[in-house]
Amino acid sequence: MTAAVLEIPDAEPVxxxxxxxxxxxxxxxxxxxxxxxxxxxxxPPxxxxxxxxxAVTAQTFAFAEGDVLLLCTAACRRPATGRAPSARRRSG
Structure with missing residues (x-):
């Protein structure tokens, strides 16, 4: 099983x-x-x-106001599910 763990701080554009x-x-x-x-x-998974x-380490990427992040799940890679992926827009 795989996972993606994200943190989006309110005070930083990352x-x-x-x-x-x-x-x-x-x-x-x-x-x-x-x-x-x-x-x-x-x-590893x-x-x-x-x-x-x-050691497991987090990497930091730019994520500015107005950017959108699309996270992939197994469900969005299987067209038969009919589920749309979720997106989070950075707003100020």
Whole structure:
């Protein structure tokens, strides 16, 4: 099982991401385009952390006012579910 854990601080234009074998979110900047943040140090999927000796660390990415973050789940990769993915817009 995979997971993505995010923290979006109110006081900073950033997001902190820990990826445990999960696909990275899609960042839609207010200025346009789309970016998939590259996780340099992903953690192993849940339940497999005991197999590695490295520490789990969060990576920080820019997340400005007006940006939208699209998180992927297994449900949005299965078109038969009919569920739309969730998005969170950064607002001031």
């Amino acid at each position: 997001l902190h991401l820990v990826s445990c074998g999960h696909p990275s979110p899609l960042l839609l900047p207010r200025a346009g385009g789309a970016v998939q943040p590259e996780v340099d140090r992903p953690a 849940l339940g497999l952390a005991g197999l590695v000796t490295s």
